[in-house]
Amino acid sequence: MNFKDIRESFRNKEISAKELTQDSLDKAKKLSNLNAFISTFDKDALKKAQHIDNNFNDYKVLALGGVPIAHKDIFCTKGRRTTCASKILENFTPPYESTVTSNCHQAGSIMIGKTNMDEFAMGSSNETSFFGPVINPWGDSLVPGGSSGGSAACVAADITSLATGTDTGGSIRQPAALCGITGLKPTYGLVSRWGMIAFCSSMDQAGPFARDAFGCAALLDAMASYDAKDSTSAKRDKVKYEDALRNDFGKLKIGVLKGIDQLGISEEVLKAYDNSKIVLEKLGHTFVELDFSELSSGICSYYVIAPAECSSNLSRFDGVKFGHRSDSSNISDLYLQTRSEGFGEEVRKRILIGTYVLSAGFYDAYYRKAQKVRRMMKSKFDEFFKTVDLVFLPTTLDQAFEMNRKSSDPNRMYKEDLLTIPANLAGLPAISFPNGLANKLPIGAQFVGNYFSEDLLLNITHKIQEVSDWHKIIP
Protein backbone atom coordinates (compact mmCIF):
# COMPACT_ATOMS: atom_id res chain seq x y z
CA MET A 1 0.00 0.00 0.00
CA ASN A 2 1.20 3.52 -0.65
CA PHE A 3 1.26 6.19 2.03
CA LYS A 4 -2.03 7.80 1.03
CA ASP A 5 -3.95 4.50 1.30
CA ILE A 6 -2.29 3.59 4.59
CA ARG A 7 -3.13 6.91 6.21
CA GLU A 8 -6.66 6.78 4.83
CA SER A 9 -7.22 3.26 6.18
CA PHE A 10 -5.93 4.30 9.59
CA ARG A 11 -8.08 7.44 9.66
CA ASN A 12 -11.15 5.43 8.63
CA LYS A 13 -10.41 2.89 11.38
CA GLU A 14 -10.15 0.15 8.77
CA ILE A 15 -6.78 -0.80 10.18
CA SER A 16 -5.07 0.04 13.47
CA ALA A 17 -1.63 1.55 13.93
CA LYS A 18 -0.64 -1.64 15.69
CA GLU A 19 -1.66 -3.80 12.72
CA LEU A 20 0.18 -1.50 10.32
CA THR A 21 3.30 -1.62 12.48
CA GLN A 22 3.18 -5.38 12.90
CA ASP A 23 2.80 -5.73 9.14
CA SER A 24 5.88 -3.55 8.49
CA LEU A 25 7.92 -5.43 11.10
CA ASP A 26 6.87 -8.78 9.61
CA LYS A 27 7.85 -7.63 6.11
CA ALA A 28 11.19 -6.34 7.40
CA LYS A 29 11.88 -9.79 8.87
CA LYS A 30 10.67 -11.65 5.82
CA LEU A 31 12.88 -9.51 3.59
CA SER A 32 15.89 -9.51 5.91
CA ASN A 33 17.97 -10.80 2.96
CA LEU A 34 17.82 -7.24 1.55
CA ASN A 35 19.89 -6.09 4.56
CA ALA A 36 17.95 -2.82 4.42
CA PHE A 37 17.99 -2.35 8.21
CA ILE A 38 20.82 -1.93 10.68
CA SER A 39 18.42 -1.90 13.65
CA THR A 40 14.72 -2.58 14.15
CA PHE A 41 12.79 -1.59 17.24
CA ASP A 42 9.90 -4.05 17.39
CA LYS A 43 8.95 -3.56 21.02
CA ASP A 44 9.18 0.25 21.03
CA ALA A 45 7.36 0.51 17.70
CA LEU A 46 4.46 -1.68 18.83
CA LYS A 47 4.27 0.22 22.13
CA LYS A 48 4.02 3.54 20.29
CA ALA A 49 1.45 2.07 17.88
CA GLN A 50 -0.66 0.93 20.84
CA HIS A 51 -0.40 4.43 22.34
CA ILE A 52 -1.56 5.91 19.03
CA ASP A 53 -4.51 3.52 18.85
CA ASN A 54 -5.44 4.39 22.43
CA ASN A 55 -5.38 8.09 21.52
CA PHE A 56 -6.81 7.77 18.04
CA ASN A 57 -8.54 11.16 17.96
CA ASP A 58 -5.28 13.01 18.69
CA TYR A 59 -3.36 11.14 15.98
CA LYS A 60 -5.91 10.91 13.18
CA VAL A 61 -5.43 14.60 12.41
CA LEU A 62 -1.64 14.44 12.24
CA ALA A 63 0.16 14.39 8.87
CA LEU A 64 1.80 11.02 9.52
CA GLY A 65 -0.54 9.75 12.24
CA GLY A 66 -0.35 5.95 12.63
CA VAL A 67 2.06 5.46 9.71
CA PRO A 68 5.17 3.26 10.12
CA ILE A 69 8.40 4.85 8.93
CA ALA A 70 12.09 3.93 8.61
CA HIS A 71 14.90 6.42 9.26
CA LYS A 72 18.33 6.41 7.68
CA ASP A 73 20.84 5.45 10.36
CA ILE A 74 22.51 8.84 10.03
CA PHE A 75 19.93 10.57 12.24
CA CYS A 76 20.67 10.50 15.97
CA THR A 77 17.89 8.83 17.93
CA LYS A 78 17.98 9.30 21.69
CA GLY A 79 18.60 6.06 23.52
CA ARG A 80 18.63 4.05 20.29
CA ARG A 81 21.76 2.93 18.49
CA THR A 82 22.92 5.21 15.64
CA THR A 83 25.83 3.83 13.61
CA CYS A 84 26.11 5.77 10.33
CA ALA A 85 26.97 2.26 9.02
CA SER A 86 30.45 2.56 10.52
CA LYS A 87 32.42 0.35 12.87
CA ILE A 88 33.52 3.49 14.71
CA LEU A 89 29.90 4.07 15.81
CA GLU A 90 28.89 0.41 15.96
CA ASN A 91 27.77 0.69 19.59
CA PHE A 92 26.98 4.42 19.79
CA THR A 93 23.75 5.38 21.53
CA PRO A 94 23.14 9.13 21.19
CA PRO A 95 22.05 11.13 24.24
CA TYR A 96 19.88 13.37 22.05
CA GLU A 97 17.36 13.24 19.20
CA SER A 98 17.80 14.75 15.72
CA THR A 99 15.30 17.41 14.67
CA VAL A 100 14.21 15.33 11.65
CA THR A 101 13.31 12.23 13.67
CA SER A 102 11.80 14.36 16.41
CA ASN A 103 9.59 16.16 13.86
CA CYS A 104 8.51 12.82 12.38
CA HIS A 105 7.67 11.41 15.84
CA GLN A 106 5.62 14.52 16.58
CA ALA A 107 3.77 14.15 13.28
CA GLY A 108 2.53 10.78 14.53
CA SER A 109 4.74 8.34 12.61
CA ILE A 110 6.03 5.10 14.13
CA MET A 111 9.75 4.39 13.68
CA ILE A 112 10.19 0.68 13.02
CA GLY A 113 13.93 0.81 12.46
CA LYS A 114 17.07 2.51 11.18
CA THR A 115 18.17 1.78 7.62
CA ASN A 116 21.47 0.67 6.18
CA MET A 117 23.54 3.12 4.15
CA ASP A 118 27.03 3.72 2.77
CA GLU A 119 29.44 4.38 5.64
CA PHE A 120 29.08 8.04 6.66
CA ALA A 121 26.99 8.50 3.48
CA MET A 122 30.10 8.10 1.31
CA GLY A 123 29.17 5.95 -1.64
CA SER A 124 26.76 5.48 -4.52
CA SER A 125 26.02 1.76 -4.22
CA ASN A 126 25.59 0.99 -0.51
CA GLU A 127 28.62 -1.28 -0.71
CA THR A 128 30.74 0.65 1.81
CA SER A 129 28.54 -0.13 4.84
CA PHE A 130 30.29 -1.86 7.76
CA PHE A 131 27.08 -3.90 8.07
CA GLY A 132 27.31 -5.27 4.54
CA PRO A 133 25.70 -4.20 1.29
CA VAL A 134 21.98 -3.62 0.72
CA ILE A 135 20.35 -5.65 -2.02
CA ASN A 136 18.08 -3.95 -4.53
CA PRO A 137 14.56 -5.48 -4.29
CA TRP A 138 14.55 -5.56 -8.12
CA GLY A 139 17.39 -8.11 -8.31
CA ASP A 140 19.46 -10.18 -5.88
CA SER A 141 22.79 -9.21 -7.37
CA LEU A 142 21.98 -5.53 -7.92
CA VAL A 143 22.91 -2.50 -5.84
CA PRO A 144 20.11 -0.22 -4.62
CA GLY A 145 22.25 2.89 -5.14
CA GLY A 146 23.56 5.00 -2.31
CA SER A 147 24.15 6.35 0.06
CA SER A 148 20.53 6.06 1.30
CA GLY A 149 20.22 2.56 -0.22
CA GLY A 150 18.53 0.95 2.80
CA SER A 151 15.76 3.56 2.92
CA ALA A 152 15.14 3.30 -0.83
CA ALA A 153 15.07 -0.52 -0.73
CA CYS A 154 12.72 -0.42 2.28
CA VAL A 155 10.13 1.70 0.44
CA ALA A 156 10.60 -0.11 -2.89
CA ALA A 157 10.01 -3.48 -1.19
CA ASP A 158 6.89 -2.04 0.48
CA ILE A 159 8.21 -2.61 4.02
CA THR A 160 7.23 0.94 4.92
CA SER A 161 5.52 3.55 2.77
CA LEU A 162 7.87 6.30 3.95
CA ALA A 163 11.54 6.62 4.78
CA THR A 164 14.00 9.42 5.40
CA GLY A 165 17.30 9.88 3.61
CA THR A 166 20.04 12.42 3.10
CA ASP A 167 21.42 13.77 -0.16
CA THR A 168 24.92 15.28 -0.33
CA GLY A 169 25.70 14.47 -3.97
CA GLY A 170 22.63 12.50 -5.04
CA SER A 171 22.16 10.08 -2.13
CA ILE A 172 18.36 10.35 -2.18
CA ARG A 173 17.73 10.77 -5.91
CA GLN A 174 20.11 8.12 -7.25
CA PRO A 175 18.81 5.26 -5.02
CA ALA A 176 15.23 6.46 -5.68
CA ALA A 177 15.89 6.08 -9.41
CA LEU A 178 17.60 2.70 -9.07
CA CYS A 179 14.81 1.33 -6.85
CA GLY A 180 11.84 2.78 -8.77
CA ILE A 181 10.49 5.18 -6.13
CA THR A 182 10.21 8.94 -5.57
CA GLY A 183 12.77 10.90 -3.55
CA LEU A 184 13.25 14.60 -2.93
CA LYS A 185 16.35 16.56 -2.01
CA PRO A 186 15.10 19.85 -0.54
CA THR A 187 16.74 23.26 -0.82
CA TYR A 188 19.79 23.49 1.43
CA GLY A 189 18.55 24.86 4.75
CA LEU A 190 14.89 23.79 4.48
CA VAL A 191 15.33 20.73 6.72
CA SER A 192 17.37 20.96 9.89
CA ARG A 193 20.73 19.20 10.04
CA TRP A 194 20.68 19.10 13.86
CA GLY A 195 21.50 15.56 14.97
CA MET A 196 22.22 14.39 11.44
CA ILE A 197 25.76 13.04 11.45
CA ALA A 198 27.76 15.45 9.29
CA PHE A 199 29.63 14.43 6.16
CA CYS A 200 29.80 17.61 4.05
CA SER A 201 28.00 20.29 6.05
CA SER A 202 27.61 22.78 3.20
CA MET A 203 25.79 20.23 1.03
CA ASP A 204 24.18 17.64 3.36
CA GLN A 205 20.39 17.86 3.23
CA ALA A 206 17.77 15.46 4.54
CA GLY A 207 14.69 14.59 2.51
CA PRO A 208 11.82 12.14 2.01
CA PHE A 209 11.39 8.84 0.15
CA ALA A 210 7.96 7.50 -0.79
CA ARG A 211 6.41 5.61 -3.63
CA ASP A 212 4.97 8.85 -5.02
CA ALA A 213 5.02 12.64 -4.76
CA PHE A 214 2.03 12.57 -2.41
CA GLY A 215 3.96 10.60 0.22
CA CYS A 216 7.02 12.80 -0.24
CA ALA A 217 4.89 15.93 0.24
CA ALA A 218 3.36 14.65 3.49
CA LEU A 219 6.74 13.57 4.86
CA LEU A 220 8.37 16.86 3.86
CA ASP A 221 5.56 18.69 5.68
CA ALA A 222 6.70 16.89 8.81
CA MET A 223 10.46 17.12 8.24
CA ALA A 224 10.83 20.78 7.25
CA SER A 225 11.09 23.32 10.04
CA TYR A 226 13.17 26.30 11.06
CA ASP A 227 15.58 25.18 13.73
CA ALA A 228 17.65 27.58 15.81
CA LYS A 229 19.97 24.67 16.63
CA ASP A 230 21.13 24.55 12.99
CA SER A 231 22.94 27.75 12.06
CA THR A 232 22.20 27.17 8.36
CA SER A 233 18.48 26.59 8.87
CA ALA A 234 16.34 28.84 6.66
CA LYS A 235 13.79 31.00 8.43
CA ARG A 236 10.76 31.02 6.15
CA ASP A 237 6.98 30.90 6.27
CA LYS A 238 5.75 27.33 6.56
CA VAL A 239 4.47 25.89 3.26
CA LYS A 240 1.93 23.03 3.24
CA TYR A 241 3.37 20.79 0.56
CA GLU A 242 0.48 18.35 0.61
CA ASP A 243 -1.97 21.19 -0.07
CA ALA A 244 0.30 22.51 -2.83
CA LEU A 245 -0.29 19.30 -4.79
CA ARG A 246 -3.72 20.74 -5.65
CA ASN A 247 -2.32 24.10 -6.86
CA ASP A 248 -2.37 25.09 -10.47
CA PHE A 249 1.05 26.40 -11.43
CA GLY A 250 -0.07 26.92 -15.04
CA LYS A 251 1.90 26.06 -18.14
CA LEU A 252 5.58 25.80 -17.33
CA LYS A 253 8.75 26.48 -19.25
CA ILE A 254 11.00 23.50 -18.69
CA GLY A 255 14.72 23.60 -19.39
CA VAL A 256 16.31 20.61 -21.12
CA LEU A 257 20.02 20.26 -21.80
CA LYS A 258 21.55 20.60 -25.24
CA GLY A 259 23.65 17.57 -26.18
CA ILE A 260 22.26 15.36 -23.41
CA ASP A 261 22.96 12.33 -25.59
CA GLN A 262 26.69 13.13 -25.39
CA LEU A 263 26.94 12.59 -21.62
CA GLY A 264 27.24 8.80 -21.64
CA ILE A 265 23.60 8.17 -20.70
CA SER A 266 22.29 4.72 -21.64
CA GLU A 267 19.87 4.24 -24.50
CA GLU A 268 17.15 2.97 -22.12
CA VAL A 269 17.41 5.97 -19.80
CA LEU A 270 17.35 8.40 -22.75
CA LYS A 271 14.29 6.68 -24.21
CA ALA A 272 12.40 6.95 -20.90
CA TYR A 273 13.47 10.59 -20.68
CA ASP A 274 12.11 11.34 -24.15
CA ASN A 275 8.85 9.57 -23.28
CA SER A 276 8.50 11.75 -20.17
CA LYS A 277 8.97 14.83 -22.32
CA ILE A 278 5.99 13.70 -24.39
CA VAL A 279 3.92 13.39 -21.18
CA LEU A 280 5.00 16.89 -20.13
CA GLU A 281 4.07 18.27 -23.53
CA LYS A 282 0.64 16.66 -23.27
CA LEU A 283 0.22 18.41 -19.91
CA GLY A 284 0.76 21.67 -21.79
CA HIS A 285 4.32 22.51 -20.78
CA THR A 286 6.97 23.73 -23.20
CA PHE A 287 10.72 23.18 -23.42
CA VAL A 288 13.65 25.54 -23.64
CA GLU A 289 17.08 24.20 -24.62
CA LEU A 290 19.86 25.13 -22.21
CA ASP A 291 23.60 25.12 -22.72
CA PHE A 292 25.20 23.43 -19.69
CA SER A 293 28.59 22.42 -21.05
CA GLU A 294 30.10 22.92 -17.57
CA LEU A 295 27.95 20.14 -16.08
CA SER A 296 30.71 17.53 -15.84
CA SER A 297 33.09 19.82 -13.92
CA GLY A 298 30.65 19.51 -11.01
CA ILE A 299 32.14 16.12 -10.13
CA CYS A 300 35.67 17.58 -9.86
CA SER A 301 34.45 20.32 -7.53
CA TYR A 302 32.37 17.92 -5.44
CA TYR A 303 35.22 15.45 -4.94
CA VAL A 304 37.36 18.26 -3.50
CA ILE A 305 34.80 20.07 -1.34
CA ALA A 306 33.06 16.99 0.05
CA PRO A 307 36.28 15.22 1.16
CA ALA A 308 37.61 18.53 2.55
CA GLU A 309 34.55 18.98 4.76
CA CYS A 310 34.54 15.26 5.56
CA SER A 311 38.14 15.36 6.80
CA SER A 312 37.20 18.22 9.10
CA ASN A 313 33.87 16.76 10.29
CA LEU A 314 35.27 13.30 10.91
CA SER A 315 38.15 14.58 13.01
CA ARG A 316 35.76 14.35 15.99
CA PHE A 317 35.98 10.56 15.87
CA ASP A 318 39.03 10.07 18.04
CA GLY A 319 37.96 7.28 20.40
CA VAL A 320 37.88 9.56 23.45
CA LYS A 321 34.36 10.84 23.96
CA PHE A 322 32.23 8.31 22.08
CA GLY A 323 32.39 5.45 19.63
CA HIS A 324 34.99 2.76 19.05
CA ARG A 325 38.34 2.97 20.86
CA SER A 326 41.39 0.82 20.21
CA ASP A 327 43.53 -0.46 23.08
CA SER A 328 46.60 1.77 23.10
CA SER A 329 49.02 2.77 25.79
CA ASN A 330 49.60 6.31 24.51
CA ILE A 331 47.24 8.97 23.21
CA SER A 332 48.89 9.33 19.81
CA ASP A 333 48.51 5.63 18.99
CA LEU A 334 44.99 5.72 20.42
CA TYR A 335 43.92 8.33 17.83
CA LEU A 336 45.73 6.63 14.99
CA GLN A 337 44.62 3.07 15.66
CA THR A 338 41.05 3.97 16.60
CA ARG A 339 40.55 5.79 13.32
CA SER A 340 42.34 3.16 11.23
CA GLU A 341 40.28 0.35 12.76
CA GLY A 342 37.03 2.30 12.91
CA PHE A 343 36.80 3.77 9.42
CA GLY A 344 36.37 1.71 6.25
CA GLU A 345 38.58 2.06 3.18
CA GLU A 346 36.45 4.60 1.27
CA VAL A 347 36.09 6.85 4.32
CA ARG A 348 39.84 6.71 5.03
CA LYS A 349 40.53 7.60 1.41
CA ARG A 350 38.20 10.59 1.47
CA ILE A 351 39.74 11.82 4.72
CA LEU A 352 43.17 11.66 3.07
CA ILE A 353 41.95 13.54 -0.04
CA GLY A 354 40.32 16.17 2.16
CA THR A 355 43.39 16.59 4.34
CA TYR A 356 45.55 16.95 1.23
CA VAL A 357 43.41 19.60 -0.50
CA LEU A 358 43.19 21.66 2.70
CA SER A 359 46.91 21.46 3.50
CA ALA A 360 49.24 24.43 3.05
CA GLY A 361 50.41 24.71 -0.54
CA PHE A 362 47.42 22.90 -2.02
CA TYR A 363 44.54 24.97 -0.65
CA ASP A 364 44.49 27.41 -3.59
CA ALA A 365 45.19 24.76 -6.20
CA TYR A 366 42.33 22.54 -5.09
CA TYR A 367 39.93 23.79 -2.43
CA ARG A 368 39.68 27.40 -3.58
CA LYS A 369 39.45 26.34 -7.20
CA ALA A 370 36.67 23.87 -6.37
CA GLN A 371 34.76 26.64 -4.61
CA LYS A 372 35.05 28.74 -7.76
CA VAL A 373 33.60 25.89 -9.82
CA ARG A 374 30.82 25.78 -7.26
CA ARG A 375 30.18 29.49 -7.88
CA MET A 376 30.09 28.80 -11.61
CA MET A 377 27.45 26.07 -11.08
CA LYS A 378 25.27 28.32 -8.96
CA SER A 379 25.58 31.23 -11.45
CA LYS A 380 24.65 28.88 -14.27
CA PHE A 381 21.44 27.81 -12.51
CA ASP A 382 20.66 31.43 -11.54
CA GLU A 383 20.87 32.26 -15.24
CA PHE A 384 18.67 29.26 -16.21
CA PHE A 385 15.94 30.24 -13.77
CA LYS A 386 15.64 33.66 -15.40
CA THR A 387 14.11 31.90 -18.42
CA VAL A 388 12.75 28.55 -17.19
CA ASP A 389 10.68 27.34 -14.21
CA LEU A 390 12.39 23.96 -13.92
CA VAL A 391 15.25 21.98 -15.35
CA PHE A 392 14.45 18.42 -16.42
CA LEU A 393 17.08 15.69 -16.81
CA PRO A 394 17.60 11.99 -16.15
CA THR A 395 18.61 11.14 -12.58
CA THR A 396 21.30 8.60 -13.47
CA LEU A 397 23.36 7.57 -16.46
CA ASP A 398 22.13 4.00 -16.26
CA GLN A 399 19.94 1.58 -14.29
CA ALA A 400 20.81 -0.49 -11.19
CA PHE A 401 24.16 -2.22 -11.68
CA GLU A 402 25.73 -5.43 -10.40
CA MET A 403 27.49 -5.44 -7.03
CA ASN A 404 31.30 -5.09 -7.19
CA ARG A 405 31.02 -3.87 -10.79
CA LYS A 406 32.00 -0.29 -10.08
CA SER A 407 33.53 -0.52 -6.60
CA SER A 408 36.88 -1.57 -8.08
CA ASP A 409 36.95 1.55 -10.27
CA PRO A 410 36.26 4.56 -8.01
CA ASN A 411 36.17 7.15 -10.79
CA ARG A 412 33.47 5.14 -12.54
CA MET A 413 31.53 5.00 -9.28
CA TYR A 414 31.98 8.76 -8.72
CA LYS A 415 30.57 9.37 -12.22
CA GLU A 416 27.30 7.87 -10.96
CA ASP A 417 26.63 11.30 -9.44
CA LEU A 418 27.24 13.30 -12.63
CA LEU A 419 23.62 14.39 -13.04
CA THR A 420 22.77 14.82 -9.35
CA ILE A 421 25.80 16.74 -8.02
CA PRO A 422 25.06 20.12 -9.69
CA ALA A 423 21.91 20.62 -7.54
CA ASN A 424 23.93 19.92 -4.38
CA LEU A 425 26.70 22.34 -5.30
CA ALA A 426 24.13 25.06 -5.96
CA GLY A 427 21.97 24.08 -2.93
CA LEU A 428 18.88 23.68 -5.13
CA PRO A 429 15.92 21.35 -4.59
CA ALA A 430 15.46 18.37 -6.92
CA ILE A 431 13.05 15.47 -7.10
CA SER A 432 13.60 12.07 -8.73
CA PHE A 433 10.64 9.94 -9.82
CA PRO A 434 10.24 6.66 -11.70
CA ASN A 435 9.66 7.29 -15.39
CA GLY A 436 10.17 3.96 -17.10
CA LEU A 437 11.10 0.31 -16.98
CA ALA A 438 13.62 -1.47 -19.20
CA ASN A 439 15.20 -4.89 -18.83
CA LYS A 440 12.71 -5.36 -15.94
CA LEU A 441 14.44 -2.58 -13.99
CA PRO A 442 13.23 0.92 -13.09
CA ILE A 443 14.51 4.21 -14.51
CA GLY A 444 14.35 7.66 -12.90
CA ALA A 445 14.20 11.25 -14.07
CA GLN A 446 14.54 14.44 -12.05
CA PHE A 447 13.39 18.02 -11.93
CA VAL A 448 15.68 20.65 -10.46
CA GLY A 449 13.86 23.76 -9.25
CA ASN A 450 14.78 27.23 -8.05
CA TYR A 451 15.43 27.80 -4.34
CA PHE A 452 12.50 26.77 -2.11
CA SER A 453 10.35 25.62 -5.03
CA GLU A 454 9.60 22.21 -3.44
CA ASP A 455 5.86 22.94 -3.82
CA LEU A 456 6.29 23.21 -7.60
CA LEU A 457 8.56 20.14 -7.82
CA LEU A 458 6.11 18.00 -5.88
CA ASN A 459 3.16 19.42 -7.79
CA ILE A 460 4.50 18.66 -11.27
CA THR A 461 5.65 15.17 -10.23
CA HIS A 462 2.20 14.54 -8.74
CA LYS A 463 0.55 15.68 -12.00
CA ILE A 464 2.74 13.28 -14.00
CA GLN A 465 1.95 10.46 -11.56
CA GLU A 466 -1.79 11.14 -12.01
CA VAL A 467 -1.43 10.21 -15.68
CA SER A 468 1.24 7.48 -15.44
CA ASP A 469 1.79 4.23 -13.52
CA TRP A 470 5.58 3.84 -13.22
CA HIS A 471 5.46 4.68 -9.50
CA LYS A 472 2.90 1.94 -8.86
CA ILE A 473 5.07 -0.95 -10.04
CA ILE A 474 6.39 -3.05 -7.16
CA PRO A 475 9.38 -5.39 -7.69
Add this chain to the structure above:
Amino acid sequence: MDKIELKNLLFLARIGAKEEDYPKIIEKLKTTFGMIDQMNELDLDHLEPLNNPLELTNVSRTDSEHNRNNKKEFLASSPKSDENFFVVPRIVE
Protein backbone atom coordinates in the same frame (compact mmCIF):
# COMPACT_ATOMS: atom_id res chain seq x y z
CA MET B 1 52.75 11.98 -4.40
CA ASP B 2 55.63 9.95 -2.96
CA LYS B 3 55.97 7.80 0.16
CA ILE B 4 57.24 10.67 2.33
CA GLU B 5 54.33 12.90 1.33
CA LEU B 6 51.88 10.10 2.05
CA LYS B 7 53.47 9.45 5.44
CA ASN B 8 52.99 13.13 6.35
CA LEU B 9 49.44 13.09 5.06
CA LEU B 10 48.57 10.00 7.07
CA PHE B 11 50.00 11.63 10.19
CA LEU B 12 48.05 14.85 9.59
CA ALA B 13 44.82 12.86 9.12
CA ARG B 14 45.64 10.55 12.06
CA ILE B 15 45.11 7.51 9.87
CA GLY B 16 47.43 4.54 10.17
CA ALA B 17 48.63 2.37 7.28
CA LYS B 18 51.30 -0.28 6.77
CA GLU B 19 54.23 0.86 4.64
CA GLU B 20 53.71 -2.10 2.33
CA ASP B 21 50.27 -0.65 1.48
CA TYR B 22 51.64 2.78 0.55
CA PRO B 23 51.98 2.10 -3.22
CA LYS B 24 48.35 0.93 -3.39
CA ILE B 25 47.10 4.00 -1.50
CA ILE B 26 49.19 6.36 -3.64
CA GLU B 27 47.80 4.76 -6.80
CA LYS B 28 44.20 5.19 -5.60
CA LEU B 29 44.75 8.82 -4.65
CA LYS B 30 46.45 9.53 -7.97
CA THR B 31 43.47 8.08 -9.86
CA THR B 32 41.06 10.38 -8.01
CA PHE B 33 43.30 13.43 -8.41
CA GLY B 34 43.56 12.60 -12.10
CA MET B 35 39.82 13.17 -12.30
CA ILE B 36 39.87 16.25 -10.05
CA ASP B 37 42.68 17.86 -12.06
CA GLN B 38 40.29 18.34 -14.99
CA MET B 39 39.32 21.52 -13.11
CA ASN B 40 42.58 23.03 -14.31
CA GLU B 41 41.19 23.27 -17.83
CA LEU B 42 38.59 25.81 -16.69
CA ASP B 43 39.04 29.57 -16.68
CA LEU B 44 38.01 30.48 -13.15
CA ASP B 45 40.03 33.65 -12.51
CA HIS B 46 37.02 35.97 -12.64
CA LEU B 47 34.97 33.96 -10.12
CA GLU B 48 34.65 34.40 -6.36
CA PRO B 49 34.77 31.19 -4.31
CA LEU B 50 31.41 30.01 -2.98
CA ASN B 51 31.36 28.61 0.57
CA ASN B 52 27.68 28.11 1.07
CA PRO B 53 24.88 27.91 -1.49
CA LEU B 54 22.59 30.30 0.36
CA GLU B 55 25.50 32.61 1.19
CA LEU B 56 24.34 32.74 4.78
CA THR B 57 26.15 34.70 7.40
CA ASN B 58 26.81 33.39 10.88
CA VAL B 59 23.81 33.16 13.14
CA SER B 60 24.19 33.71 16.86
CA ARG B 61 21.76 32.64 19.52
CA THR B 62 20.56 34.94 22.26
CA ASP B 63 22.45 34.46 25.51
CA SER B 64 20.27 32.52 27.86
CA GLU B 65 20.89 30.86 31.18
CA HIS B 66 20.09 27.23 31.71
CA ASN B 67 20.87 24.74 34.34
CA ARG B 68 21.29 21.60 32.32
CA ASN B 69 23.35 18.88 33.88
CA ASN B 70 23.71 16.11 31.32
CA LYS B 71 27.26 15.12 32.26
CA LYS B 72 26.23 11.56 33.08
CA GLU B 73 24.43 11.08 29.75
CA PHE B 74 27.46 12.22 27.76
CA LEU B 75 29.97 10.30 29.84
CA ALA B 76 27.84 7.20 29.30
CA SER B 77 28.68 7.35 25.57
CA SER B 78 32.41 7.34 26.29
CA PRO B 79 34.44 4.16 25.77
CA LYS B 80 36.13 4.85 29.14
CA SER B 81 35.17 7.31 31.85
CA ASP B 82 35.07 7.72 35.59
CA GLU B 83 32.48 9.67 37.54
CA ASN B 84 33.46 13.07 36.16
CA PHE B 85 35.90 12.68 33.29
CA PHE B 86 36.70 10.98 30.01
CA VAL B 87 39.62 8.67 30.72
CA VAL B 88 42.52 8.53 28.22
CA PRO B 89 46.06 7.13 28.38
CA ARG B 90 48.54 9.30 30.31
CA ILE B 91 49.44 12.43 28.31
CA VAL B 92 51.96 14.14 30.65
CA GLU B 93 55.01 12.06 31.47
